[in-house]
Amino acid sequence: MSEIRKHYFLNEHCIIASERGKRPSDFKSAPAVEGQESGAGCFFCGGNESSTPPATAVYMQDMYRKGVVFADTDTERLGGWDMRCFPNLFPAVSPECVEGGDLLACGYGFHEIIVESPQHGMSLSRLDDEKMKLLMRVYRDRVMFYQSQEDIKFVSLFKNWGKKAGASLTHSHSQLVGLPLVPSVMNRELFTIKNALTCPYCDIVDTESGGERELARNGHFIAIAPYCSMTPFEIWILPLEHISHIEAFDDSMLNSLASILKEMLARLGTALSDPPYNYMFHQMLDRDYHFNLRIQPALATIAGFEKNTGIYINSVVPEQVGTFI
Amino acid sequence: MSEIRKHYFLNEHCIIASERGKRPSDFKSAPAVEGQESGAGCFFCGGNESSTPPATAVYMQDMYRKGVVFADTDTERLGGWDMRCFPNLFPAVSPECVEGGDLLACGYGFHEIIVESPQHGMSLSRLDDEKMKLLMRVYRDRVMFYQSQEDIKFVSLFKNWGKKAGASLTHSHSQLVGLPLVPSVMNRELFTIKNALTCPYCDIVDTESGGERELARNGHFIAIAPYCSMTPFEIWILPLEHISHIEAFDDSMLNSLASILKEMLARLGTALSDPPYNYMFHQMLDRDYHFNLRIQPALATIAGFEKNTGIYINSVVPEQVGTFI
Numbered sequence: 003m004s005e006i007r008k009h010y011f012l013n014e015h016c017i018i019a020s021e022r023g024k025r026p027s028d029f030k031s032a033p034a035v036e037g038q039e040s041g042a043g044c045f046f047c048g049g050n051e052s053s054t055p056p057a058t059a060v061y062m063q064d065m066y067r068k069g070v071v072f073a074d075t076d077t078e079r080l081g082g083w084d085m086r087c088f089p090n091l092f093p094a095v096s097p098e099c100v101e102g103g104d105l106l107a108c109g110y111g112f113h114e115i116i117v118e119s120p121q122h123g124m125s126l127s128r129l130d131d132e133k134m135k136l137l138m139r140v141y142r143d144r145v146m147f148y149q150s151q152e153d154i155k156f157v158s159l160f161k162n163w164g165k166k167a168g169a170s171l172t173h174s175h176s177q178l179v180g181l182p183l184v185p186s187v188m189n190r191e192l193f194t195i196k197n198a199l200t201c202p203y204c205d206i207v208d209t210e211s212g213g214e215r216e217l218a219r220n221g222h223f224i225a226i227a228p229y230c231s232m233t234p235f236e237i238w239i240l241p242l243e244h245i246s247h248i249e250a251f252d253d254s255m256l257n258s259l260a261s262i263l264k265e266m267l268a269r270l271g272t273a274l275s276d277p278p279y280n281y282m283f284h285q286m287l288d289r290d291y292h293f294n295l296r297i298q299p300a301l302a303t304i305a306g307f308e309k310n311t312g313i314y315i316n317s318v319v320p321e322q323v324g325t326f327i
Numbered sequence: 328m329s330e331i332r333k334h335y336f337l338n339e340h341c342i343i344a345s346e347r348g349k350r351p352s353d354f355k356s357a358p359a360v361e362g363q364e365s366g367a368g369c370f371f372c373g374g375n376e377s378s379t380p381p382a383t384a385v386y387m388q389d390m391y392r393k394g395v396v397f398a399d400t401d402t403e404r405l406g407g408w409d410m411r412c413f414p415n416l417f418p419a420v421s422p423e424c425v426e427g428g429d430l431l432a433c434g435y436g437f438h439e440i441i442v443e444s445p446q447h448g449m450s451l452s453r454l455d456d457e458k459m460k461l462l463m464r465v466y467r468d469r470v471m472f473y474q475s476q477e478d479i480k481f482v483s484l485f486k487n488w489g490k491k492a493g494a495s496l497t498h499s500h501s502q503l504v505g506l507p508l509v510p511s512v513m514n515r516e517l518f519t520i521k522n523a524l525t526c527p528y529c530d531i532v533d534t535e536s537g538g539e540r541e542l543a544r545n546g547h548f549i550a551i552a553p554y555c556s557m558t559p560f561e562i563w564i565l566p567l568e569h570i571s572h573i574e575a576f577d578d579s580m581l582n583s584l585a586s587i588l589k590e591m592l593a594r595l596g597t598a599l600s601d602p603p604y605n606y607m608f609h610q611m612l613d614r615d616y617h618f619n620l621r622i623q624p625a626l627a628t629i630a631g632f633e634k635n636t637g638i639y640i641n642s643v644v645p646e647q648v649g650t651f652i
Contacts (some may be wrong), residue, residue, distance in 0.1 A: 004420055004434030006508070013511045017434065019419045094344045094632070094640045095329055109329030109342065160631030168630025177631065183331070185636035186338045282635035296634075304629050305493025306485030306502065307419070309621075310607035311510035315419045 006313075007230040011194055011202035016230045017315045020322075029234060029301050029318075034164025034278035035172045041122030046173035048120025051079035054088045058114065059144065061085040063136055071143070084133060085140050086117045094179060097151075105153055105182040112148050112180035116140060122173055125163070125276065127268040134260040141176070141283070142248045142256065148180035149249075149287050156181045156188065156286075164278025167300035184286075192289055203292030204244050214321045218265055222258035225266050227323035234318035235274065235327065237266050237297040246291040248283065259295075266297060273327040277301060331638075332555040336519055336527035341555045342640045345647075354559060354626045354643075359489025359603035360497045366447030371498035373445025376404035379413045383439065384469065386410040388461055396468070409458060410465050411442045419504060422476075430478055430507040437473050437505035441465060447498055450488070450601065452592040459585040466501070466608070467573045467581065473505035474574075474612050481506045481513065481611075489603025492625035509611075517614055528617030529569050539646045543590055547583035550591050552648035559643035560599065560652065562591050562622040571616040573608065584620075591622060598652040602626060 004019035045053040056074035060083045065072070072080050074088075095111025103110075118137055119129060126134070141159060148157045161176040162168040169175075184192075195202060210216055210226045217237060218225040225239045239262055241255065251259065263281075270277060278300040285293045308314050318326075329344035370378040381399035385408045390397070397405055399413075420436025428435075443462055444454065451459070466484060473482045486501040487494040494500075509517075520527060535541055535551045542562060543550040550564045564587055566580065576584065588606075595602060603625040610618045633639050643651075 003423070004418070006420065006431040006434055006436075006506075008431070013514070015431075015508065015510070017419050019417075019434070092344075093329070094342050095331065098328070106331040106333070106340075109331055109344070111331075156636070158632055158635045160635045162630045166628070168628035179632055179636075181331075181636070181638075183340065185340070185638055187637040189338070280631035280634055282631050284635065298634060303491070303493035305487045306605035306607050307483055307504055309605055309623060310483045310485045310609065311481070311504075311506070312512040313506075313510055 009230045010206055010228070011198070012190060014230070015313045016232055017313060018231075018319055019315050019317055020319045029277065029299070030275040033276040034166065035125070035169070035174075035276070041173070044122050044171070044173050046115075046117045046171060046175060047122050048083070049081065051081060051086070054115070055091060057083075057086050057088045059087040059140070059147075061087075061136060061140055063132065066136060066139070083120060084136060085119070087114055087140070087144055088117075089113065090115050090177070095181065110153065110182045112151065112154070112178070114144060114148070114178045116144060116176040116178065118174050118176065124174055125267075125271070126161075126174060127264060127271040127276075129264065131260070131264070134264045135257050137176075138248075138251075138256040138260045138263075142251065144178055145283075145285075146249055148178060151180060153182045154180040156184045158185075159283040161279075161281050163280070164276075164300065167278035167280045169278075188284070188286060191284075192286065192291060195290060195292070201244050201290075201292050203240055203294060206238075207240055207242055214324065217269075217324050217327070218262055220258045220262055222255045223262045225262050227320040229320060231316050231318070231320045231323075232314040233298045234301050234316055235270060235277075235299045235323055236316075236320075237270075237323075239263060239266065239295040239297070241293055245293050246289060247285040247287045247293060249287060263295065269327040270297070270299060274299065274301075334555045335531055335553070336523070337515060339555070340638045341557055342638060343556075343644055344640055344642055345644045354602065354624070355600040358601040359491065360450070360494070360499075360601070366498070369447055369496070369498050371440075371442045371496060371500055372447050373406065373408070376406060376411070379440070380416060382408075382411050382413045384412040384465070384472075386412075386461060386465055388457065391461060391464070408445060409461060410444070412439055412465070412469055413442075414438065415440050415502070420506065435478065435507050437476060437479070437503070439469060439473070439503045441469060441501040441503060443499050443501065449499055450592075450596070451486075451499060452589060452596040452601075454589065456585070456589070459589045460582050462501075463573075463576075463581040463585045463588075467576065469503055470608075470610075471574055473503060476505060478507045479505040481509045483510075484608040486604075486606050488605070489601075489625065492603035492605045494603075513609070513611060516609075517611065517616065520615060520617070526569050526615075526617050528565055528619060531563075532565055532567055539649065542594075542649050542652070543587055545583045545587055547580045548587045550587055552645035554645060556641050556643070556645045556648075557639040558623045559626050559641055560595060560602075560624045560648055561641075561645075562595075562648075564588060564591065564620040564622070566618055570618050571614060572610040572612045572618060574612060588620065594652040595622070595624060599624065599626075 093113035385397040418438035
């Protein structure tokens, strides 16, 4: 028997239809990213810096500890980096608007690639703990850099891992898109939060703490399988405290986020044999919101029913995720 | 350069980023459905009726002309059919609710398969014209049957063609899901329509008629590449008249719909080498709405950016669709 579930606080629904016949082992597939051993000709590998546009930020862990971040110049590309950020060569949006032009009509915005390791075969679930902590700082820095650009209203930070999750290159990387508008999905959440007596996400933290949908917890964060999960093995990571944006995360929080994110990716990777996945940062600067990071393994196809109704059919019961991963 | 476009009347956006490097020929791939010649062991093939639950409706064209529709009994399965409807063996929702139970909690609803031909290798773009007309009548009949069931508020009618579009079986079929709620995507449209001075879809018909986004037109329908297309080669088919639901389509309209739908599928099939696609019926019974049928080839991956923002990046300019297909 299936169940139609309502989202915690939005008027959205999902269908949990576990009898559609899937067991966790059915989701194991070929690893999301194949051919990891070979980096020949990879644009994102260490040593191939000249294959990309000049880096806007180059992170070397030792120098970052001293407060130093580098950047390429037009003529010089830096090597020896741990993480490297540069404009997407095929950007969805671009800052090159005609003077005084319509920001939407000219596709104004920024589209950046964040390469998380110079090594071709690296995946985040195997990234060294210190590097994972560095990555959270890179995320904060780069998001804040683009949030400060003129007319940027929202910065989307996300990762596509594996071809099925939309990654066109196999070398592990994240992406950031700065937009001149607030997406309507965020506006709908903001409207509900504004009109609620208590923060709906704080309520989720309270409700799910210690329950069967809690997957992990540390000093600052909780990871849950949301009640109305859109995809099999969806995971939300929420700060225990009501904080809107990564801007306000201190060192201790960034380290906690690195730790719980890596744990979740590693547990998914082990249980499902390195599945393709997306993760997305949901956050708002200067607005009352509650930061959340959503991990969605790309295991099911978004088909006609979902495109017709916006209702997702999910074959894994959220209460069972914790027993499987 | 890309362009951020707003939906005709909702606060939704898409990004048209044609320079992301794709030409129409890049979308050609292996045919959506392979191995069409072999129907061995296919549950949906003529002759294999016992592999499915008993048919709720069996259509034979000659008998349908006389107003007769058959159904299987528990013990007898009918052969010699042209189209055949039966409950999905792995339903997303089911009518077996506990007496007086919560309709959502028990996953109340109906989930039906509509097999469009007894022949394994058939695709809709090659279906005989008379059969295509029959299919529109089957759609109307089955949608109306489920709309009349107790507590059914919305009937989703859609087709998944090809694995990438979510079809788990290769034999061509449509699906119908009757739900005890109106999906919020429909509610948002209804709200806007209710508060508009003129029907936004009627406005679309006016605006797009004769323009560069018009793809086809006949006595009752227009096919367009919508201004804010979510996917490459998205197509909307709209009645010229303000009609909310297929219930109100007369014979002439059903024939026109069959003709324009087949033409669009055939043109997509030729231009893109039988791409995987979904099509979805957007309609509302007993509410003020404007019927529309959306075809979305499943050529792009819905990745982290789309999941974060609800904004789709589309690499094909809608104005160019007509020159390509």
